[in-house]
Amino acid sequence: MTSLERVLHVLKGKLPDRVPLFELFIDQGVIDSIRPGLSYEDFIDYADMDVVTCLTMVESPERMHWLDRQKGIWRDKWGCTQGFTGEVISVPTDPPRIQILEDLAGYEPPDPQDNEVLEAARKLVKRFKGRRAICAVGEAVFAVSQYLRAGLANLMMDYILQPELARKLAEIGVDYHVELYRRLLDEGVELIALGDDYCGKTGPYMSPEHFRQFILPGLKTVVREIKSRGGYVIKHTDGNIWPILDMLIEAGVDMLGPLEPAYMAL
Numbered sequence: 001m002t003s004l005e006r007v008l009h010v011l012k013g014k015l016p017d018r019v020p021l022f023e024l025f026i027d028q029g030v031i032d033s034i035r036p037g038l039s040y041e042d043f044i045d046y047a048d049m050d051v052v053t054c055l056t057m058v059e060s061p062e063r064m065h066w067l068d069r070q071k072g073i074w075r076d077k078w079g080c081t082q083g084f085t086g087e088v089i090s091v092p093t094d095p096p097r098i099q100i101l102e103d104l105a106g107y108e109p110p111d112p113q114d115n116e117v118l119e120a121a122r123k124l125v126k127r128f129k130g131r132r133a134i135c136a137v138g139e140a141v142f143a144v145s146q147y148l149r150a151g152l153a154n155l156m157m158d159y160i161l162q163p164e165l166a167r168k169l170a171e172i173g174v175d176y177h178v179e180l181y182r183r184l185l186d187e188g189v190e191l192i193a194l195g196d197d198y199c200g201k202t203g204p205y206m207s208p209e210h211f212r213q214f215i216l217p218g219l220k221t222v223v224r225e226i227k228s229r230g231g232y233v234i235k236h237t238d239g240n241i242w243p244i245l246d247m248l249i250e251a252g253v254d255m256l257g258p259l260e261p262a263y264m265a266l
Contacts, residue, residue, distance in 0.1 A: 001017045002130075002131060003020070003048075003049070003050035003051070003131060003133065004050075004130060004132055004190075006018070006050055007020045007022075007050050007051060007132075007133035008133070008190075010255070011191070011232045011255060020050035020133075021047070021048070021050050021051075022049065022050060022051040023049065023051075023053070024053060024137050024193055024195075024236065025053060025055060025088065025137065026040060026043065027088065028040065031043045034047075041123075041124070041127055041128075044128070044132065049132070050133060051132060051133045051134075051135050051191070052124050052128050052132050052133070052134055052135065053134075053135045053136070053193070054117050054120035054121050054124055054136055054137070054189075055117065055136075055137050055138075056115060056117045056136055056137065056139070056177075056180060056184075057089070057137075057139055057143070057195070058088055058116075059077060059116070060116060063116065064084075067081065071083075072084035072085065073093065076090070076147065077110040077114075077115075078097065078109070078110060078144065078147050078148060079097045079107070080092055080096075080097040080147045080148060081093045081094070081095070081097070081150070082147075091151075092146060092147050092149075092150045092151050093150060094150050094151075095150060096148065096149045096150035096154055097147070097149075097150070098148045098149060098165070098169065100162070100165065101164055101165045101168065104165075104168055107172075109175070109176055110176065112176055112177075112179040112180035112183060113183065115180060117138075117180075117184065118183060118184065118187060121134070121136060121184050121187045121188070121189050122187055122188075124189075125187060125189070129188055133190055133191050134188060134189050134190050134191065135189065135190070135191040135193050135234075136181070136184045136189045136191075136192050136193070137192075137193045137195065138177060138180070138181070138192060138193070138194060138195065139173065139177060139195050139196050140173065140174065140194045140196055140218060140219050140222040140223075141170045141173050141174055141196060141214075141215050141218035141222070142173075142196035142198065142215055143173070143195060143196050144169065144170075144172060144173030144176065144177075145166065145169040145172075145173060148169055148172070149169065152205060155169075156205065156206060159206060159210045159214055163213075163214075166214050170214055170217075170218045171218070174218040174221050174222055177222055178222055178225045181222070181225065181229075181231070182225065182229060185226070185229045185231045189231070190231060190232065191231065191232045191233075192226050192231055192232070192233050193233075193234040193235075193236055194222070194223075194233060194234070194235050194236060194253075195236050196215075196236075196237065197236070197237050197239070198211065198215070198237045198239075198241070198244060199237055199238060199239030199240055199241050199244070200238075200239045200240070201240060201260075201262075201263040202239075202240060202263075203239070203240045203242070203243055204239075204240075204241070204244050208243045208244055208247070211244050211247060212247060216247050216250070219251045220251050223251050223252045224252065227252065227254075232254045232255075233252070233253045233254050233255070234253065234254065234255040234256070234257065235248055235251070235253040235255070235256050235257075236257060236258070237256075238258065239260065239263050240263040240264055241256075241259075241264070242264060
């Protein structure tokens with residue numbers, strides 16, 4: 001089997017010749033420690049990975065709107081303040097971009113067309129199309145809401161104290177990603193891996209009732225729109241997902257992972 005055939009076989013519920021090799025992201029430092037000087041694309045061929053990925057949530061240093069470069073504080077495409085830690089993914093910092101429902105009246109979300117991932121996808125399609133599965137790694141509902149509210153704690157309180165705000169924030173994330181994934185699939189991407197971690201090792205960050213109310217509707221919409229255009233969906237979330245597992249299946253994803261035995265056994 002080719003790498004693409006192997007991956008599609010699994011996504012269709014069939015047994016491949018071997019388990020496909022797949023990493024959501026490989027840091028350049030890891031690549032350099034294995035084969036110094038290789039680009040990410042060259043490393044995919046060197047390691048014979050079955051899936052090649054591009055990230056939708058990362059902004060290059062050249063595009064970062066620095067607020068305090070020395071402290072690593074910058075403003076992301078959502079207008080939110082983030083702290084650069086030296087890792088690929090930054091962390092939201094105070095103050096929240098949106099604090100109350102009325103703040104949304106003057107808020108303009110980013111344009112899905114103005115995303116570096118589209119050019120990254122074109123580059124991967126040109127090199128790997130037909131040989132390896134091409135995957136965009138992104139988000140759907142939960143992460144954007146956290147960005148706009150400067151973290152998990154504020155959003156969890158919104159589920160109780162500002163439920164209408166929480167619903168509107170979810171809609172913003174859904175609308176953006178539906179359009180972004182449409183464009184990526186049109187470019188030749190075959191697979192979307194949705195991040196948005198929902199759980200820690202003891203269970204979900206929110207109650208199953210809140211998951212069904214604030215996250216599941218948007219997740220269903222994003223998954224449905226991806227699959228309506230012929231794409232496949234892998235849902236990523238760490239931790240003990242038992243309390244929301246049935247809802248993740250209900251969302252219609254093609255694959256779920258990782259499954260962490262130490263935590264799922266709790």
